[in-house]
Amino acid sequence: MQLIMRTRFFVVAMAAVAFFTLVEASGQGGSTQSASATETACSDTDANCASWARTGECSKNPGFMHTQCARSCGTCGSGSGDMGMHANAAAAEAWELENLEEPYKDSVIRDVDMTLLERLAERRGEWNPLIVWFFAPWCKQSKLIRPALEEAARLAPPNVHFARLNTVLYPEAKELYGVYSYPSFKVFRGARQRWVAVPRNRSVDVLLRIANEEAGGSFAHIDSAAEMRALLSLKQEGVSGSGEVFVIAHLDPAAIACGEASRAAAEDDTIPSPASHSDPDSPTASGTSCAAHAAFRRLAASCSVLMSPMSFYAISNASLLAAAGLPPVPLNHVAVVKLFQELAHARTEDKQVPRLSVLPLLKHDRDTNQQSDHTDLPTSSDNDAEEREQCAWLRSHRVPLLVDFKVDPSWAKRASYFDFMRMHALVFVRPSQEETAQTVSDAVAAFPRGSVLVVRVVVADLDSGNGGMAKRFGVSNLFEMPRLVFLDQTLSNDVNRQRPYKGQITREGVQDFLVEAGLQMQDGENGARQAVKEPAAAKEEL
Structure with a gap:
């Protein structure tokens, strides 16, 4: 049972x-x-939908894209509860799906390695600039900028070319080209290269504007007083250091034809043979004015500072400077126009805004009325050396005499890219000791400009604000300030760069310290310093 x-x-x-x-x-x-059924309803009807979506067509052409390319635009199930919400959330994070190691179909941005980059840059030459995008496949910002960059490259003028280099595959590029962050951009014109400042708003329009500017040459011509006045207040949103300086040259109106001749020669034969090529920029062929024009073109194509942009312009009408309230710039000279004001204790002339520093474009500058005699003009072998000297001068005047870390904290990062400097002087002071930094700045003024950057760091509390930075440089309590620490930029990153200054901070003491560190004072400064020190030493002996 x-x-x-x-x-x-x-x-x-x-x-x-x-x-x-x-x-x-x-x-x-x-x-x-x-x-x-949902998957069938949420689909793309065209194989190009994903590519169109990446270039912004979802917002440009929503009537077609939102229905025919619903999956790529993230509009599947729009207005039907959670389905639409999740789909749109997925679209908002579309950058995560970007595979930077795979090229876009029909992309005009060329993948290059180190050898191909050098070859392409040389082939394109001065008048066919090559904009190179340095990226890392894992970088979010590189993924975010890609769709807009691809579209801008497609719409760019025909003489502007684009390439991209994966620094993970070619890590040696980081040191060779000075790439420290992503995305980074450089424009190559033959053997010359310079940084391109790209704002945080990396839209198609912004990137296309940069390409259009590069298409016209390494510098722009200013033809009206209104354009000149606009430069004095030009600050680009989202670009560190913009609106601080610009570079302007006064060139002979006739010299414009020299540039046009050079461009025409490049368009006729991109890679001229040395035997048949006649250089239209050579001094013996074109005279002083054309030599100055060529020198400025070379300078504008190669001189830059990462995170501290310098824009290059030229005028042929001297009255434009006066109309903008600027002092004159002699013919065939270049000037740095400084739009930043030096700190409170600086000299009166360093507080004027705007103010100019002027340099001849040609080392053998002379009366332009005697252009028929070219025997004292620089030869082609002198060009590179003069270009390096001029760029060093420009970059040194690009930097303020004294930087206040409190006023502009970005200087801490920007200064790390000033590879042309020998020392950074960090002056840690309490609020009542701010004038001590000016003593250091006065001492540094005896050395070539740009060799030492003085940064004032005001510390009111070691547990907040700049206190953490002060602790890293040896300040354990407020009464140990003022404290002066030099960072030797000639040493590699893997060693201790700190050179603490000991003793009372005086002008002569700081100068002695820098001389012992290997820096040379400017001509005449050392003699003047000895003339002051000898009577003081005699007085002490008596």
């Missing part, structure tokens, strides 16, 4: 299991069919 009951119970249980299994199976089948 018990056996019969057990058997009946087993049969009923198995029937129940079979029933619930059937119900579950039918439910799964319904879910599968529903998911399949």
